[in-house]
Amino acid sequence: MKLSRRSLLRTVAIGGVGALSFPFFRTLNSAAASMPLPALSPITEFDLFAAPASFQLLPGTTTHGLGFNGQIAAPVIRGKQGQPLRIRFHNRLDEPTTIHWHGVRLPLAMDGVPDVTQAPILPGESFIYEFTPPDAGTFWYHPHVNSIEQLGRGLVGPLVIDEAEDPGFDQDLVLLLKNWNLQSNGEFGELSVKRYAARQGTPGQTFSVNGQSEPEYAVHAGAAVRLRLINADNTWPYELTLQGAPAQILSKDANPIVPERFEGYTLGAGMRLDLGLLVPNQPGQVLELKHKHKVLARLIVMPSTSAPRLTLPRLPENPIAEPDLNQAEKLFFSFEWDAISDEQGRALFWNLKGPKAQRPAYCTNANLLASLARNKSYIFTLRNNTQYPHPIHLHGHTFKVLESDKRPITPYYADTVLLEKHEQVSIAFVADNPGRWMFHCHVIEHMAMGLVGMIEVV
Numbered sequence: 340m341k342l343s344r345r346s347l348l349r350t351v352a353i354g355g356v357g358a359l360s361f362p363f364f365r366t367l368n369s370a371a372a373s374m375p376l377p378a379l380s381p382i383t384e385f386d387l388f389a390a391p392a393s394f395q396l397l398p399g400t401t402t403h404g405l406g407f408n409g410q411i412a413a414p415v416i417r418g419k420q421g422q423p424l425r426i427r428f429h430n431r432l433d434e435p436t437t438i439h440w441h442g443v444r445l446p447l448a449m450d451g452v453p454d455v456t457q458a459p460i461l462p463g464e465s466f467i468y469e470f471t472p473p474d475a476g477t478f479w480y481h482p483h484v485n486s487i488e489q490l491g492r493g494l495v496g497p498l499v500i501d502e503a504e505d506p507g508f509d510q511d512l513v514l515l516l517k518n519w520n521l522q523s524n525g526e527f528g529e530l531s532v533k534r535y536a537a538r539q540g541t542p543g544q545t546f547s548v549n550g551q552s553e554p555e556y557a558v559h560a561g562a563a564v565r566l567r568l569i570n571a572d573n574t575w576p577y578e579l580t581l582q583g584a585p586a587q588i589l590s591k592d593a594n595p596i597v598p599e600r601f602e603g604y605t606l607g608a609g610m611r612l613d614l615g616l617l618v619p620n621q622p623g624q625v626l627e628l629k630h631k632h633k634v635l636a637r638l639i640v641m642p643s644t645s646a647p648r649l650t651l652p653r654l655p656e657n658p659i660a661e662p663d664l665n666q667a668e669k670l671f672f673s674f675e676w677d678a679i680s681d682e683q684g685r686a687l688f689w690n691l692k693g694p695k696a697q698r699p700a701y702c703t704n705a706n707l708l709a710s711l712a713r714n715k716s717y718i719f720t721l722r723n724n725t726q727y728p729h730p731i732h733l734h735g736h737t738f739k740v741l742e743s744d745k746r747p748i749t750p751y752y753a754d755t756v757l758l759e760k761h762e763q764v765s766i767a768f769v770a771d772n773p774g775r776w777m778f779h780c781h782v783i784e785h786m787a788m789g790l791v792g793m794i795e796v797v
């Protein structure tokens with residue numbers, strides 16, 4: 340059987356770049372092969388385990404963390420738009436947990452928020468998550484319990500939902516970004532330090548992509564490649580650039596936009612960005628994905644006998660309801676710095692104020708901020724009254740980012756919007772998914788210490 344270039348490249352992507360050898364290239368790190376995409380069946384089923392895991396993040400050391408299916412680069416869960424996805428989740432941790440499917444518009448019972456959408460999954464218990472994703476794109480999954488620790492120690496993974504019709508990229512690379520808060524012996528440092536929690540969040544200093552330091556990936560000369568960037572970090576906003584070739588932004592948080600040239604982008608915690616790249620026809624060239632001056636990953640251009648692709652595939656829109664801006668009700672939310680402590684002396688540095696609630700609250704006891712009428716349109720004005728950026732995430736819905744008082748915005752759909760310091764942003768959406776949905780900052784310490792609430796759709 341003669342392999343087309345696309346099937347060949349997919350084979351390469353699954354087999355791993357280490358299987359290739361071109362004498363004039365540096366040896367590629369075989370462990371840094373592309374994240375393999377599992378095959379699809381009409382009902383896509385996965386078994387997902389959360390358990391303690393050991394891995395090497397710093398050379399010559401062992402980190403005792405938490406992993407999905409024993410892997411430091413969690414498995415890519417892959418489903419298809421409009422097809423049921425069933426994940427049998429097994430808690431092998433020594434504490435309760437849940438799994439949240441970040442960005443997916445799904446029924447409340449599948450949203451993975453403890454004591455709000457489901458009972459916490461106890462150690463040794465299993466829970467079946469089953470939903471049919473209405474939207475295609477790049478998503479991710481993580482617990483919503485003891486999040487500073489559970490996400491910080493490794494429980495973050497990519498979720499890829501394929502378009503109903505294959506848009507036709509030659510290669511699809513998942514790049515999950517996370518920093519690790521490690522001591523020099525490889526063990527974790529303190530994941531939440533008060534003086535940072537009260538500011539931008541406690542930063543990890545060890546950068547990784549798919550659990551690797553500066554991994555290298557093979558891309559083929561002339562190929563049309565999609566890069567799926569996921570910020571799965573607890574804290575860092577990544578200031579991303581790609582050096583060596585022009586790229587286009589294809590989608591934000593799984594929602595296609597009219598493609599625009601990628602000139603650099605700040606990806607806050609929880610956010611995703613899909614880039615499209617026509618690989619230069621120059622084997623041996625190295626493209627670098629960077630955060631500021633730090634190289635995160637390299638793309639190594641491999642030779643190809645196929646004719647170069649001339650245009651990037653276009654992505655179809657997701658079926659998001661268009662909010663009626665003329666009829667929409669306007670609600671105001673403010674994100675405040677509000678250092679107090681509760682009766683037990685626990686710090687509450689932050690406060691999310693909404694129409695129904697003004698008092699600070701913990702993530703585990705979130706306030707109901709607003710009640711929305713089902714299928715009605717709303718405009719939320721989000722005011723950041725602090726000097727730190729906050730990536731604000733709404734569960735169960737996709738909203739349209741309308742405008743900012745600090746920068747021009749071409750309206751786009753998203754599930755997480757980055758509020759820069761003292762910035763005010765308006766978002767709009769149709770409240771079409773009934774239930775109590777979390778609304779919070781995705782800097783995990785900010786969420787844990789007050790920037791959290793719930794929006795009810797009744």
Ligand SMILES: [Cu+2]
Nearest residue numbers: 729780782785
């Ligand atoms: Cu925040």
